[in-house]
Amino acid sequence: MTPARRGGKDGAGRKRASGPYEITVSRVIGAPAGRVFACFLRPADLSRWFTRGAAVEPRVGGRYRNRDGDRGEFLEIRRPRLIRFSWDNPRHAPGTVVSVALAARGRGRISAALTHRRLRTRRDAAKMREAWSWALDSLRSYVETGTPVGVTEWERTRRKAGSRARRREG
Numbered sequence: 001m002t003p004a005r006r007g008g009k010d011g012a013g014r015k016r017a018s019g020p021y022e023i024t025v026s027r028v029i030g031a032p033a034g035r036v037f038a039c040f041l042r043p044a045d046l047s048r049w050f051t052r053g054a055a056v057e058p059r060v061g062g063r064y065r066n067r068d069g070d071r072g073e074f075l076e077i078r079r080p081r082l083i084r085f086s087w088d089n090p091r092h093a094p095g096t097v098v099s100v101a102l103a104a105r106g107r108g109r110i111s112a113a114l115t116h117r118r119l120r121t122r123r124d125a126a127k128m129r130e131a132w133s134w135a136l137d138s139l140r141s142y143v144e145t146g147t148p149v150g151v152t153e154w155e156r157t158r159r160k161a162g163s164r165a166r167r168r169e170g
Contacts, residue, residue, distance in 0.1 A: 019120035026113040027136040031143040037080035049142035
């Protein structure tokens with residue numbers, strides 16, 4: 001978690017959310033950038049690896065929403081390398097900004113780096129780091145195998161790995 005700049009006004013003169021924390025989560029994914037990029041903008045893909053009932057207007061100024069309460073606006077779209085959007089889920093870090101940057105990492109592989117900015121507290125930052133870690137693992141599994149990773153399965157796997165590590169240390 002790193003401190004971020006405080007809020008101010010955005011380009012349209014609206015007050016920006018402010019928060020001193022930002023997190024970055026990244027994964028190397030065995031798929032072309034175009035395929036991974038599309039998974040953030042196609043409702044059918046989003047509804048498989050990330051959420052339920054996704055609705056997306058894939059253009060700058062377009063809105064997105066889903067049945068989990070996530071919603072916001074696309075602030076920047078540079079195909080197939082960058083997506084930046086507002087994050088306005090009222091229960092999870094509302095008024096913040098997320099960006100996803102994709103970069104080539106050799107033949108048929110990309111690095112996906114997701115940064116969530118303007119988080120208000122360390123707790124928000126820790127919760128969103130955990131949530132985005134699951135999301136990128138689910139995305140990676142979805143594009144590489146066709147099967148996403150459910151949250152419950154992901155948490156169980158992490159708990160088992162933590163137990164094994166503690167036994168080795170003890």
